[in-house]
Amino acid sequence: MTVNDLIGHGRESxxxxxxxxxxxxxxxVEAGIDLLAIAIMLIGVGRFVMDFAATLSxxxxxxxxxxxxxxxxxxxxxxxxxxxxxxxxMSTALSLQMADLVFLGLLVVIRSVIxxxxxxxxxxxxxxxxxxxxxxxxxxx
Numbered sequence: 481m482t483v484n485d486l487i488g489h490g491r492e493s494x495x496x497x498x499x500x501x502x503x504x505x506x507x508x509v510e511a512g513i514d515l516l517a518i519a520i521m522l523i524g525v526g527r528f529v530m531d532f533a534a535t536l537s538x539x540x541x542x543x544x545x546x547x548x549x550x551x552x553x554x555x556x557x558x559x560x561x562x563x564x565x566x567x568x569x570m571s572t573a574l575s576l577q578m579a580d581l582v583f584l585g586l587l588v589v590i591r592s593v594i595x596x597x598x599x600x601x602x603x604x605x606x607x608x609x610x611x612x613x614x615x616x617x618x619x620x621x
Contacts (some may be wrong), residue, residue: 490616517559524559527549531548551609
């Protein structure tokens with residue numbers, strides 16, 4: 481049984497005939513990257529739950545604490561999405577199938593759009609958590 485059988489590729493690519501060992505190793509690397517991405521996102525969820533639970537007893541600072549936890553969770557999600565894009569690129573490179581290339585293109589577009597908007601939300605939350613930046617030079621009399 482090969483990694484392609486395990487992760488559902490099942491099709492032989494042009495590379496399988498010439499470099500079967502390399503394709504096998506890279507398939508396992510791809511699966512490892514997928515697992516790492518999932519682990520990173522799960523760690524982020526775990527930290528978010530712990531931070532959220534800790535903010536329940538804080539009182540007035542609850543909103544700021546939740547926003548900080550959301551920023552941290554967003555960073556973990558972005559890191560996981562970036563790794564999943566790397567894995568998808570590897571998968572497409574290994575299969576050399578046009579359908580996989582189209583699928584990769586759609587995945588990258590979707591994940592990039594999600595990353596962009598999540599990044600903007602994180603920046604907004606960071607500004608809220610930090611508060612307004614006051615330039616001391618602008619308030620001199």
